[in-house]
Amino acid sequence: MLYAGMDFDAIDLTNEPPAREPQRQYYFMKQLREWLEIKKEKLHRPLYANVTTFGCQMNARDSEKITGILKIIGYEMTEAEEADLVLYNTCTVRENANLKVYGRLGQLKKQKEKNPEMVIAVCGCMMQEKTVVEKIKKSYRNVDIIFGTHNIFKFAELLSMKVLDEPGKKKMVIDLWEDTTQIVEELPAERKYPFKSGVNIMFGCNNFCSYCIVPYVRGRERSRKPEDILAEITCLVKDGVKEVMLLGQNVNSYGKNLEQPITFAELLRRVEKVEGLKRIRFMTSHPKDLSDDLIEVMRSSEKICKQLHLPLQSGSTRLLEKMNRHYTKEDYLLLVEKIRKAVPDITLSTDIIVGFPGETEEDFKETLAVVERVRYDSAFTFLYSRRTGTPAAALSDQVPDDVCKERFDRLLALVQKISAEKNEALVGKTVEVFVEEENKQDPALLTGRTSGNHLVHFPGEKALIGEFIQVRLEEGKGFYFLGSRQV
Numbered sequence: 001m002l003y004a005g006m007d008f009d010a011i012d013l014t015n016e017p018p019a020r021e022p023q024r025q026y027y028f029m030k031q032l033r034e035w036l037e038i039k040k041e042k043l044h045r046p047l048y049a050n051v052t053t054f055g056c057q058m059n060a061r062d063s064e065k066i067t068g069i070l071k072i073i074g075y076e077m078t079e080a081e082e083a084d085l086v087l088y089n090t091c092t093v094r095e096n097a098n099l100k101v102y103g104r105l106g107q108l109k110k111q112k113e114k115n116p117e118m119v120i121a122v123c124g125c126m127m128q129e130k131t132v133v134e135k136i137k138k139s140y141r142n143v144d145i146i147f148g149t150h151n152i153f154k155f156a157e158l159l160s161m162k163v164l165d166e167p168g169k170k171k172m173v174i175d176l177w178e179d180t181t182q183i184v185e186e187l188p189a190e191r192k193y194p195f196k197s198g199v200n201i202m203f204g205c206n207n208f209c210s211y212c213i214v215p216y217v218r219g220r221e222r223s224r225k226p227e228d229i230l231a232e233i234t235c236l237v238k239d240g241v242k243e244v245m246l247l248g249q250n251v252n253s254y255g256k257n258l259e260q261p262i263t264f265a266e267l268l269r270r271v272e273k274v275e276g277l278k279r280i281r282f283m284t285s286h287p288k289d290l291s292d293d294l295i296e297v298m299r300s301s302e303k304i305c306k307q308l309h310l311p312l313q314s315g316s317t318r319l320l321e322k323m324n325r326h327y328t329k330e331d332y333l334l335l336v337e338k339i340r341k342a343v344p345d346i347t348l349s350t351d352i353i354v355g356f357p358g359e360t361e362e363d364f365k366e367t368l369a370v371v372e373r374v375r376y377d378s379a380f381t382f383l384y385s386r387r388t389g390t391p392a393a394a395l396s397d398q399v400p401d402d403v404c405k406e407r408f409d410r411l412l413a414l415v416q417k418i419s420a421e422k423n424e425a426l427v428g429k430t431v432e433v434f435v436e437e438e439n440k441q442d443p444a445l446l447t448g449r450t451s452g453n454h455l456v457h458f459p460g461e462k463a464l465i466g467e468f469i470q471v472r473l474e475e476g477k478g479f480y481f482l483g484s485r486q487v
């Protein structure tokens, strides 16, 4: 049997587990597979696993890796949380992400009483915070496995420690690494979509924006080697993938710390050459590092989508400095101008934080003014959330909640108005759409995306899924379009 290129039959479980990765993990997967077979026979039914993801695209990709491991072990994946194994891949970027996880863990208590052999695992960014782990150890004793962001690849080993090594002895398995320089390649991943995939190009972040907890929970920046990235993409394309999303906290600093440094623009040039690949997207781009070379690659590329996510965070230079963002309002606006000149039909999206400590009405008005100037196609707006351990958390001039909320509503109204106007201007145009799936609400409709990342629903047959077709945008509906196929 071959899994992700690994010959399972050749793994001898009478030997000690190999020390090398990823071979070591395949050993544990085989061990667990045999254990699961016995359980299935006993129960006369399959064993189900539920993986719930909170947060960003990085977490979504990590969850695909975990799902890949679970499938090799032999679990059936389910959306229902009444499963034999439940895993939460957590996010901690804002406080409310944490609260959701605690709520869910509380709900699982009853389920575990019904099914005492149920395995509950939690991983991801939240677990990299000591206070969180202490709280889980104290108040959520039903959790079986805790691991973090640096050792996702070890999931099979941790699961085997829980269920195989000491059966009956219900100890919590906790494995947390503060940081790592290790990147384990060639582990399985189970894609959510057959035709598109995220591809990690780097991990961690070195930017330390003063409000952000990511550098503390995801560690220092580490880039994958270009040859490993290209090998993965080539493999994905052979397996039917037509669109990749290159993932990194700041893709623009990709490759700087490799033994043989390479720029992100150069990596894109190489990815572009992968035959059979049709679309390339990437996120996230920090404005301070976006090079002229990258703009040139985007301009001349046939595969890079006409879409850029360029977080602004604030339109006030004074606040940007306090946020440690390393650009001014003017730098940002100039950059947008340059990009639009090179790629006139590009779709721009952004992230904006409202209520950063010390934000005055004047600062906020500057943010509104930048939004009016740039006219984003879409914007993710966030209420500032105080994250313990970040420099901004120690600032004394936190903005009162009611002021934040009032500003947030004003910003949202403006962002939505502009977005609707921009969408309205596209109605009547015929565009290329990559058909991704059947519409979840209405099976008579298909759902696809334009190069600019606009979501389009239109009537069509399932056979079109995975194809590129021409669709006329008939009606703008807020964050999506209704369209009709043009033949």
Ligand code: 5AD
Residues within 6 Å of the ligand: 093, 094, 211, 212, 213, 311, 313, 351, 352, 353, 382, 383, 384, 385, 386, 387
């Ligand atoms: N509060 C609110 N928003 C935050 N973000 C990051 N940290 C915080 C925080 N403490 C937002 C930023 C970032 C996005 C992923 O999350 O806008 O770009």
Ligand code: SF4
Residues within 6 Å of the ligand: 205, 206, 207, 208, 209, 212, 213, 214, 215, 249, 250, 286
């Ligand atoms: Fe956080 Fe800034 Fe790094 Fe983005 S670039 S992950 S906002 S520290």
